Amino acid sequence: MGMKCLAYILKDFNKPLVPEKIEIPELRQNEMLVKIKAAGVCGSDVHMWKGQDPRLKLPMILGHEGVGEIVEINGDLKTVEGESLSIGDAILWNRGISCGHCYYCAVLNEPSLCTDRKVYGINISRNEFPYLNGCYAEYIILREGTDIFKISKEADPAVLVAASCSGATTAHGFDMIRPDTSDIVLVQGPGPIGLFSVAFAKASGAKEIIVIGGSETRLNMCKEFGATVILNRSKLSIEERKNIIMKLTGNRGVDFAIEAVGYPEALREGLDLIRPAGTYVSIGFGQPMGTIEFDGYTDLVHKNIKIQGVWVSATRHTHQALNLILGNLNTFEKMITHRFKLNEVNEALRVMENKEAVKAVLIP
Ligand SMILES: [Zn+2]
Ligand SMILES: [Zn+2]
Known part of the structure; x- marks a missing residue:
């Protein structure tokens, strides 16, 4: 279809993220193309940018906290509550995908310890198909197996976005x-x-x-x-x-x-x-x-x-964090002290690094 997506890429540690136009590929079965409405800048993004996180696979599109709107969908996909998903729905997703079949997933029921856990913006490289694997971009492709929550279109996506990482953990x-x-x-x-x-x-x-x-x-x-x-x-x-x-x-x-x-x-x-x-x-x-x-x-x-x-989180915890925020929206609104455009991503990392911000969010 030839549509392109602007994304910010971590190519070298400690260097500014660089913009790149990436061609959006055809969706595979059970994938979704999602327009990012809010991408949280997590404290661990700052550590990743400095090269302190051993999970990273450069080059990366950073950003593991996202809220967005479905623009294309290939398959009959449902939310964790069993609701059908369609174009135009506002969603939040669990940032990690666990395999469901390893010892930790299947025997111990500890999906956060999955030996094959894939995490958007953390351990899926920009070079791995379908390339749009992080939230510091206009779009992300959510792959098969991602757990999805439908959210209200009226809710401020910037306020909900922290449920997917710091809240869930x-x-x-x-x-x-x-x-x-x-x-x-x-x-x-x-x-x-x-x-x-x-x-x-x-x-x-x-x-x-x-x-x-x-x-x-x-x-x-x-x-x-x-x-x-x-x-x-x-x-x-x-x-x-x-x-x-x-x-x-x-x-x-x-x-x-x-x-x-x-x-x-x-x-x-x-x-x-x-x-x-x-x-x-x-x-x-x-x-x-x-x-x-x-x-x-x-x-x-x-x-x-x-x-x-406590190591990361599973879908159950994203659900708990999302509900905590929804029950205290006026309080959690205050947490989002800084909002930036996508092209201001390096400034957003800076205010998180020096703790000027409590929480910074990118609004592409
Ligand atoms: Zn995080
Ligand atoms: Zn597993």
Whole structure:
């Protein structure tokens, strides 16, 4: 058909993404051509751009969070709810496709650990057919096996888009283990995963939600999401933060903590702030970022604590995150602090890198 699509490509790490016009190929059976209405700029996109994510296959069209409108469809495709899909429908999709048949998918029912998980904008190269494999573009081709949610055409696509990554991954953590209603919860990191953690902790009925972070803008946003105590680590030393938290918790430490930072120092601090028999959920490490000193006696066994790691998410979690946003639209609207055109993608990465933005979204 000869139609072309503008896409921004990561060719070399740490270099600006470059525009390219890609010819849109014929759809294969059970594929959809989708016009991107909003593409979220995720914190991990910044890490990918810097070459810190081992999953990448250059050249890549980055962008794993998308909302769009179906413009072409080849096959009788349905949403996860069983509704038929047709041209003009507004949709959000699960960013990863798991095989359904490996040991993790089929035996353990852990599709996020699938050994053959394909993720738009992360591990499908621009050179792999059908080429439009990421969201930093005018169009994406969703391949067979993608799980689809139909969304309202009235909803702001920029507000819903975070459900597909930071929201879903946080939902995965809370799906595995969640705070009790009387718990004092600590959230480390006020970025998108931190904000979703605050919102999920609030929905779980946490008594207090303490957030540690370095960006005043992001910390204030956490308050609007339901945080009761914010601790700015650029103003308070690690000892001062510990003193405040010990005072708040009868000198025991927090009941439940969520690491949403991805830096090893945060993990070390979190281990020191959890009470004996408490729970620690680590979500922030989307890429290898170094190690910490860990004492099996002091940090783990003698404290009798639970530590839960969270790797990406499955369709169930995208559904949970989408519903959390839909139930709190006015709050989540505030999270989208920056909107850019597609050709401003490099600027969007910059404001996410320096944490000027809480969440930036591209509107092609
Ligand atoms: Zn992401
Ligand atoms: Zn699998």
